[in-house]
Amino acid sequence: MKVPFLELKPTYDELRDELDAAYHRVMDSGWYLLGNELAAFESEYATYCETEHCIGVANGLDALQLTLRAFDIGPGDEVVVPSHTFIATWLAVTQVGATPVPVEPDLQTYNLDTRLIEASITSRTKAIIPVHLYGQPADMDPIIEIATRHNLVVIEDAAQAQGARYKGRRVGSLGHAAAHSFYPGKNLGAFADGGGITTSDAGLAQRLRSLRNYGSPVKYHYQEPGFNSRLCDLQAAFLRVKLNCLDQWNDRRKQIAKAYHSALSSLASCNSTLALPFVPDWADPVWHLFVVQHPQRDQLQRSLAAKGIGTLIHYPVAIHRSQAYSNFSEFNLPIAEELANTVLSLPISPQLSINQANEVVSVLREVEPALGRAVP
Numbered sequence: 001m002k003v004p005f006l007e008l009k010p011t012y013d014e015l016r017d018e019l020d021a022a023y024h025r026v027m028d029s030g031w032y033l034l035g036n037e038l039a040a041f042e043s044e045y046a047t048y049c050e051t052e053h054c055i056g057v058a059n060g061l062d063a064l065q066l067t068l069r070a071f072d073i074g075p076g077d078e079v080v081v082p083s084h085t086f087i088a089t090w091l092a093v094t095q096v097g098a099t100p101v102p103v104e105p106d107l108q109t110y111n112l113d114t115r116l117i118e119a120s121i122t123s124r125t126k127a128i129i130p131v132h133l134y135g136q137p138a139d140m141d142p143i144i145e146i147a148t149r150h151n152l153v154v155i156e157d158a159a160q161a162q163g164a165r166y167k168g169r170r171v172g173s174l175g176h177a178a179a180h181s182f183y184p185g186k187n188l189g190a191f192a193d194g195g196g197i198t199t200s201d202a203g204l205a206q207r208l209r210s211l212r213n214y215g216s217p218v219k220y221h222y223q224e225p226g227f228n229s230r231l232c233d234l235q236a237a238f239l240r241v242k243l244n245c246l247d248q249w250n251d252r253r254k255q256i257a258k259a260y261h262s263a264l265s266s267l268a269s270c271n272s273t274l275a276l277p278f279v280p281d282w283a284d285p286v287w288h289l290f291v292v293q294h295p296q297r298d299q300l301q302r303s304l305a306a307k308g309i310g311t312l313i314h315y316p317v318a319i320h321r322s323q324a325y326s327n328f329s330e331f332n333l334p335i336a337e338e339l340a341n342t343v344l345s346l347p348i349s350p351q352l353s354i355n356q357a358n359e360v361v362s363v364l365r366e367v368e369p370a371l372g373r374a375v376p
């Protein structure tokens with residue numbers, strides 16, 4: 001049995017009738033941008049995230065970048081970011097002319113090690129961007145406590161965690177604002193690029209609505225140099241259909257994660273080279289990815305591939321070691337580098353069957369012990 005890492009076509013197959021109906025509704029309406037479908041999605045998604053406002057934008061990177069601008073963060077300012085994240089978290093900071101200040105993650109949760117944040121704060125620090133990486137909420141209480149003490153803005157990067165909860169509260173409602181991505185592979189994915197910002201700050205929401213639309217709160221009246229970054233009505237209509245299933249689809253991810261945990265924990269404990277993701281008791285993660293660590297990661301990936309199991313690496317190069325950030329290459333970020341060398345994402349999605357998950361487990365049980373005996 002082959003198990004691909006991720007297939008998107010099954011998400012369309014499952015909701016074909018409703019998605020086709022949404023397509024015809026938008027096409028027949030004759031209104032394709034900043035229309036009723038977008039407004040309806042924004043309102044429904046804000047409610048889902050337990051916030052007052054949602055502003056649809058073109059993608060998750062813009063959601064971060066425009067939010068930084070809306071807080072007037074720019075050249076000369078510093079923004080605390082995780083050393084281990086998708087590059088967009090850093091890029092947004094760079095795009096507004098500010099400086100990313102990387103802080104190392106906790107090896108077990110993959111999220112910001114909150115004990116290390118305070119040491120990285122200077123008089124130029126303006127914001128912290130905690131990332132809810134792989135679908136697991138970051139430990140927000142200490143982050144908000146530090147931010148409050150230093151008068152910093154907290155912008156959640158919730159791109160990988162739509163629907164996750166932290167101490168019972170929805171991710172996206174925990175900071176001053178949160179950035180979401182509706183990239184097709186995300187837990188709530190459109191069928192093209194898309195993004196959104198959630199916040200309960202009315203003034204911020206108004207500024208963001210203007211910024212995404214050329215800086216014009218009123219058509220042809222320009223308040224500031226803005227951007228063209230809009231979530232189109234067709235994608236908003238698709239997202240409304242998928243939002244209805246998000247909790248149910250996240251539950252299926254949780255079932256697969258549970259199956260992986262219970263089947264693999266014995267393997268992990270008896271040889272101690274395979275490490276499973278750790279979930280603190282206050283976290284209700286949504287398993288955007290199921291990421292294990294292994295010292296012979298590349299060999300493990302090859303052995304799995306030879307038996308038909310698709311995996312990916314999120315991410316193979318630490319950001320400060322990438323060519324794009326060569327000015328950071330001397331930074332001492334050993335945890336980010338270790339993770340880049342050891343993480344491996346197993347297949348997980350709402351459309352992955354339990355049979356397929358069991359196949360991943362049995363192949364892993366077969367190939368991993370052989371690696372364990374090899375010379376590292």
Ligand SMILES: *Cc1c(COP(=O)(O)O)cnc(C)c1O
Pocket residue numbers: 059060061062085086088089131157159160180181182183193194195
């Ligand atoms: C996907 C992602 C983004 C960027 O979203 P796009 O819609 O691809 O621009 C930002 N941060 C994280 C953590 C992501 O995973």
